[in-house]
Amino acid sequence: MxxxxxxxxxxxxxxxxxxxxxxxxxxxxxxxxxxxxxxxxxxxxxxxxxxxxxxxxxxxxxxxxxxxxxxxxxxxxxxxxxxxxxxxxxxxxxxxxxxxxxxxxxxxxxxxxxxxxxxxxxxxxxxxxxxxxxxxxxxxxxxxxxxxxxxxxxxxxxxxxxxxxxxxxxxxxxxxxxxxxxxxxxxxxxxxxxxxxxxxxxxxxxxxxxxxxxxxxxxxxxxxxxxxxxxxxxxxxxxxxxxxxxxxxxxxxxxxxRRPQMDFPVQCVICSLEDISTIKPGKVKISGYAVSGGGRGIERVDVSVDGGKTWLEASRFQKSGVPYISDHANSDKWAWVLFEVTVDIHRSTEIIAKAVDSAANVQPEKVEDIWNLRGILNTSWHRIQARVGHSNM
Structure with missing residues (x-):
């Protein structure tokens, strides 16, 4: 050209x-x-x-x-x-x-x-x-x-x-x-x-x-x-x-x-911690992104700090000073939302995040259930291994 x-x-x-x-x-x-x-x-x-x-x-x-x-x-x-x-x-x-x-x-x-x-x-x-x-x-x-x-x-x-x-x-x-x-x-x-x-x-x-x-x-x-x-x-x-x-x-x-993949499913990831993280005991801020395809908003992000036994709802936001409401005209329908929640952690544990979109789709629990030979669309629950390290002070 x-x-x-x-x-x-x-x-x-x-x-x-x-x-x-x-x-x-x-x-x-x-x-x-x-x-x-x-x-x-x-x-x-x-x-x-x-x-x-x-x-x-x-x-x-x-x-x-x-x-x-x-x-x-x-x-x-x-x-x-x-x-x-x-x-x-x-x-x-x-x-x-x-x-x-x-x-x-x-x-x-x-x-x-x-x-x-x-x-x-x-x-x-x-x-x-x-x-x-x-x-x-x-x-x-x-x-x-x-x-x-x-x-x-x-x-x-x-x-x-x-x-x-x-x-x-x-x-x-x-x-x-x-x-x-x-x-x-x-x-x-x-x-x-x-x-x-x-x-x-x-x-x-x-x-x-x-x-x-x-x-x-x-x-x-x-x-x-x-x-x-x-x-x-x-x-x-x-x-x-x-x-x-x-x-x-x-x-x-x-x-x-199979047809070519277009839309993508609901997804969320914890970004404030690595897959294996050493943290101090006490309050920990957990934050990340959540997104769904097809213009669907994010209705909820659930976070567990006890391996999935109990869940907390994280706060969701896009633009500063504008409340995020899934599928609202003021929300960016094609964009991710960021989420965060502050939790108390005093012992080593597994932290999990999962999102729900505006059509009530939720992420699958296990990656084994959605395994495919090209490794696409891994939207399973995101899991972090948190190791609590105690200070000597």
Whole structure:
């Protein structure tokens, strides 16, 4: 593409914050310390997890960069950045979460394949850009369209990013046209993150943000948009990011029996303590994040400090000074909530957190019950082993 290219090696990678835990160097996949996630409601770009499949694309000439919209539409169109910026700008607070978040914990049950994420393959940011529903109107697709007159039912996003899984071809994914053309779904072509231009790791100059679904659908470094009859046939839609039962392994897997994963279940994680923590006896503040897919709010976060015998309800919050009410108009429907509770702990114990969303979905108790060979969607109760250390003073 003019103005944007995909390097063939890793010689021109952007700088990254030294605190990040590197799970894969080439391609670069890294996550922040869990404590950084609860330091603020919005995750700074430096501390936002990095999920890549190849070398980071380079913009040589932003004036020449354009996104091509084509496929089952009447007229194809090249959109330059100035065209996208002329559309109404929307800012939407969206939590992105890799489907493999907490994969490491799932792998302790049985081996899984994938990047070894701990609990921080997640972040929350304000994304700024044009709504995809507005963009599609430029090629004659009205709002709330489910099928174009040429038979288009899906919107495919193709990146400039080249990856080995696609045999050197581009990363790509798709969403249903009904979601893409619905302004209330808040799908964006984003050029800003937390009020600043996207950095290279997060998709500069333009990326897709698809709220409420796994991060794999929010394609970075956008090259083209195709209106297609069937869902994208790319590797990451058809041969990855699908949820299989525990009975399926690599010897009997049939990828065609499962649909591509979109929505993600309710999830919460304690971030103020590591998996095994030594604490002083007395009052301990327990804090973390909770989030659910599909725009569902968080109705409750329960915390136990006696291994699940009894439970306390944690307080929930998003923006400072604004009471959080699940599914209220003043709440950010696509974003996580932070939670905290102060407890008395005087002996070594297991601390557990579980969340309930606005549809009354609750996290499963045991990771064994949701084990799958790709290690995705580990939303089991989050457990911390707290060891009480007594001072000699």
């Amino acid at each position: 003019p103005g944007l290219r995909a390097p063939s090696d890793y010689a021109a990678e952007p700088p990254r914050h030294p605190c990040l835990k590197i799970n894969s160097k080439e391609p670069y996949n890294a996550e922040p310390p869990r404590s950084a996630l609860v330091a603020s409601y919005l995750t700074p770009a430096d501390f936002f997890y990095k999920r890549n499949h190849g070398p980071i694309p380079i913009v040589d000439d932003i004036e020449r960069y354009a996104v091509t919209i084509s496929g089952l539409v009447e007229n194809s169109k090249d959109l330059f950045m100035k065209d996208i910026r002329m559309l109404p700008k929307h800012e939407v607070t969206v939590t992105l979460q890799c489907a493999g978040n907490r994969r490491t914990a799932m792998s302790k049950t049985r081996k899984v394949r994938g990047v070894g994420w701990d609990v921080s393959a997640i972040g929350n940011a304000v994304w700024g850009g044009a709504k995809l529903a507005d963009v599609l109107q430029l090629v004659g697709i009205p709002e709330l369209t489910s099928i174009t007159k040429f038979g288009g039912k899906h919107v495919e996003f193709v990146s400039i990013d080249k990856c080995k899984e696609e045999k050197g071809g581009p990363y790509k994914s798709s969403i249903p046209l009904t979601q893409a053309t619905n302004p209330e779904a808040d799908v964006l072509l984003a050029y800003e993150m937390n009020g600043e231009p996207l950095n290279r790791d997060h998709g500069y100059p333009l990326r897709v943000i698809v709220p409420g679904v796994i991060g794999a659908r929010s394609v970075k470094w956008l090259d083209s948009i195709n209106i297609i009859a069937e869902e994208c046939q790319g590797f990451f839609m058809q041969k990855d990011y699908k949820m299989f039962p525990p009975s399926v392994d690599w010897d009997n897997i049939d990828w065609s029996t």
